[in-house]
Amino acid sequence: MGLKKKLHDFKIKNKDKKWLPAFSAIHTFLFLPDETTHNGTHIKAADDLKRTMNTVIMAMIPCLIFGMFNAGYQHHLALGEIQAVTGSFFSAEFWTMDNFMVGFWKILPLVIVSYGVGLGIEFIFAIIKGHEVEEGYLVTGMLVPLIVPVDIPLWMLAVAVIFGVVIGKEVFGGTGMNILNPALTIRAFLFFAYPTWMSGDKVWVHGAVERDQAIAAGENLDAISGETILGVLAQGKEVAYSTADMFLGFIPGSVGETSTVLILLGGLFLIFTKIGSWRIMLSSVLGAVVMGLIFNQVASAGIISDSSKFYGLMSAPFWEHLIIGGFAFGTVFMATDPVTASQTNKGKWIYGFLVGFISILIRVFNPAYPEGVMLAILLMNVFAPTIDHYVVQGNVKRRLKRVKVKTA
Secondary structure (H helix, E strand, C coil): CHHHHHHHHHHHHCCCCCCHHHHHHHHHHHCCCCCCCCCCCCCCCCCCHHHHHHHHHHHHHHHHHHHHHHHHHHHHHHCCCCCCCCCCCCCCCCCCHHHHHHHHHHHHHHHHHHHHHHHHHHHHHHHHHCCCCCCCHHHHHHHHHHCCCCCCCHHHHHHHHHHHHHHHCHHHCCCCCCCCCHHHHHHHHHHHHCHHHCCCCCCCCCCCCCCHHHHHHCCCCCCCCCCCHHHHHHCCCCCCCCHHHHHHCCCCCCCCCCCHHHHHHHHHHHHHCCCCCHHHHHHHHHHHHHHHHHHHHHHHCCCCCCCCCCHHHHHCCHHHHHCCCCHHHHHHHCCCCCCCCCCCHHHHHHHHHHHHHHHHHHHHHCCCCCCCHHHHHHHHHHHHHHHHHHHHHHHHHHHHHHHHHHHC
């Protein structure tokens, strides 16, 4: 309490300083806000923006930790130093300190750059505009390292974060005013600006030394590359991973998107804490299932030749689309963003269904980049206000009809 009082007195003493918003952000992060309401009627609740953001971060932490283990696991597996893990989530060969340290030292810089650059931009804008630093970037800063390839150059990530925070959020007025999900805006920038790094057809392996030829030539390569599951399916090849591997997460992919089981647990946690919308999550899955079934019927009917570039992903079982790529992660942690998603209950069903439906549509018909959840969510972010508008107008018309019937 003594430290809090000293910081509060310091804040009051320097209330006219331009740098005060930056200090206030640190003060608010460490302690509860000083401002309280006194007059009139107010909604009293234990949650605030900081608590909400921290809850979402807690839901993502298991995915982050698993991603660190998985990065090291993929590294050692590619070098042939360990056997492939199958069927057991608690395999001793996966949960080793060697795997964790390889992933930790590669992923930690991504987290540091994401938060350092993003919060730096937030502080600059707060000082320029003279308002408090908002906690909205706390979640975005964690999302970004989880949705990018582990080998993305740090300078690319820094440039993308600057673009995403400035263009995706601050120009609209800051937290709560943006129309596009900031984390997906950052990933979209990376995809269109640096497509070769975001294609999804390569897997980074730390410190890899190519066997005999590289050693004989005296070369020390930084990586061995291989295809992700979506890249394999897009080329019509057979997937080498079992369903259990894909569901548990022992597969290549972006840092946080591989383990469907942990994403599912995170989604249940968000639903339990009433932060994530179960309507959006469920309707997104339904939309993906419907689109997947349609493509399965088209493939089985022979309308599309098995030599077609669309055939691989089109013939993949509809349920497989739910556990590969970034669909599960995007559905749970980004489609449910309360700022950019639909606000009405009926609108959430429509919004979520179209997110899932369009995700699989883009995934199948864009084999050069066999992932569609990012573009689907961004597209529906734009249309979410329109969906809510027509839902509200529909409710108004129905109520007017009931009034007319009663007064007739």
